[in-house]
Amino acid sequence: MSLLAVPDGPGNPWFSWRYVNDNRETILSALSFHAEVTAQAVGLAVLVALPLAVLAYWVRPLTGPILALSGVLYTIPSLALLAFVAPLVGVTTRAAVLIALVLYALLMIIRNTLAGLEQVPPEAREAAQGMGYSRFGRLWRVELPLALPGIITGVRLATVSTVALVTVGALIGQGGLGDLILGGFRNNFYRAEIMTGTILCVGLALVLDLLLAGVGRLLTPWQRRVRA
Amino acid sequence: MNYLNEGLLWLNDPLNWTNPGGVLDRLGEHLLISALAVLVGCLVGWPVGVLLGHRGRGGAVIVTVSNLTLAVPTVALLTILPLTPIGFGKPPVVIALAVFAVPPLLANAYTGVRQIDRETIEAARGMGLSGGQILRRVELPLAVPYLAAGLRTASVQVVATAALASFVNGGGLGQIIAAGFGIGISNGGAGQIVAGGLAVAVLALLVEAVLAVVQRLATPRALRATAPRRRPAVTAGA
Incomplete structure (x- = not known):
């Protein structure tokens, strides 16, 4: 199908509706794969990062090691992470991409969550203690809600960069929209395919970012009142 | 751990380093x-x-x-730029990577100048320094620790991202990983994949360590307590 669609009329335009129409199903499945992998990666990263951040917050001696470890994971290039993970879990599986993405997103969420927890005012903490909250109760009812702006910032950063990073999975054919971008490049430099993938990728990042910003606003109504 | 052994075995073969397109060639390309x-x-x-x-x-x-x-995939820029009048070869790869190096450099330079005590600037102005003189003799020297911090963040990120140049045959250590995937796991490519991954990861960590020292040296002793944080929270991924 894509063999027939190569040159679009004369020349090789940067964008063509004909390409979009002819390949609607491919494009949509790439887009939904991309969104799905992003959601799974960020979701898993949150599940791992939040407990780690709380641990780093409660147990001071662990703060340094936890931040350092996630910093090292963040410094290792995504392609190298993929190279370590892929042979272990099977080269063409989604799991390889997913694991690499989760490891990569950890740092942003841990660091911002920790920053959020650390700027909880000591008065709030003491008041909660005075009201008889246990350690977990205080965390759940007082500290985590007050740290929400930091957590949301971390999740937004992680989401936007994960959307961009999924494209790296194109190396093993698991890149979602990245498959379109790289496929277009390999398919005789088919500009329309490359551009469609890129536009959708940036668009997806912006939409998810706005969505999360909206969720953040809904979850922290007290911040709105302060600003107004 | 089996694959790790295969990777170390691959790295232990001197020919894999000295062959054309071997580790040394790719390392040179990567650094350039x-x-x-x-x-x-x-x-x-x-x-x-x-x-x-x-x-x-x-x-x-x-x-x-x-x-x-942050939202623009590196892969997209790497594939788009060669198709513009820039043409194929090294320039599009360099420009694509430079685009991602600019934000940390820009942000740190800006913060570096903004964080200077207003009283210092006013004292300089009171001493009769012009705007340009304040910029050159007061603001720039005081911003040096921040410039070094930006250099470190940007360099680590570029070295990490440069591995992706292999997607468009742009050279660099990523090429070793890509070639390994090309061979396929079933044909014994795993060793080469892991070896390439090790090379890229070690290089990124080395650059980080070396530039951390540079950053420390660039920060006058008196300023080290207030020096910029290890790394700004907002950094793009590679």
Whole structure:
């Protein structure tokens, strides 16, 4: 199908509706794969990062090691992470991409969550203690809600960069929209395919970012009142 | 751990280092591309950041720029630029990487100038220094620790991202990983994949360590307590 669609009329335009129409199903499945992998990666990263951040917050001696470890994971290039993970879990599986993405997103969420927890005012903490909250109760009812702006910032950063990073999975054919971008490049430099993938990728990042910003606003109504 | 052994075995073969397209060749390409990209990034990011900081505006622009580049996939720029009049070869790769080097350099240069105590600037003005003299003799020297911090963040990121140049045959250590995937696991490519991954990861960590020392040396002892944080929270991925 894509063999027939190569040159679009004369020349090789940067964008063509004909390409979009002819390949609607491919494009949509790439887009939904991309969104799905992003959601799974960020979701898993949150599940791992939040407990780690709380641990780093409660147990001071662990703060340094936890931040350092996630910093090292963040410094290792995504392609190298993929190279370590892929042979272990099977080269063409989604799991390889997913694991690499989760490891990569950890740092942003841990660091911002920790920053959020650390700027909880000591008065709030003491008041909660005075009201008889246990350690977990205080965390759940007082500290985590007050740290929400930091957590949301971390999740937004992680989401936007994960959307961009999924494209790296194109190396093993698991890149979602990245498959379109790289496929277009390999398919005789088919500009329309490359551009469609890129536009959708940036668009997806912006939409998810706005969505999360909206969720953040809904979850922290007290911040709105302060600003107004 | 079996694959790790295969990777070390691959790295232990001297021919894999000295062959054409071996580790040494690729390392040279990788460092050349990265150095050029960081250089271009510095030439753009530093003057603009310092000037914006000197004038005291443009903070919002910098935030927007760095958020936007966070959303643009490196792979997309790497594939798009060769198809523009820039053409194929090293220039599009260098430019694509430089685009991602600019935000940390720009943001740190801006912060570096903005964080200077207003009283220092006013004292300089009171001593009769002109705007340009304040910029050169007061603001720039005091911003050096921040410039070094930006250089470190940008360099680590560019070295990491340069691995992706292999997607468009742009050379660099990523090429080893890509070639390994080309061979396939079933044909014994796993060793080469892991070896390439090790090479890229070690290089990134080395650059980080070396530039951390540079950053420390660039920070006068008296300023080390207030020196910029290890790394700004907002950094684009590679």
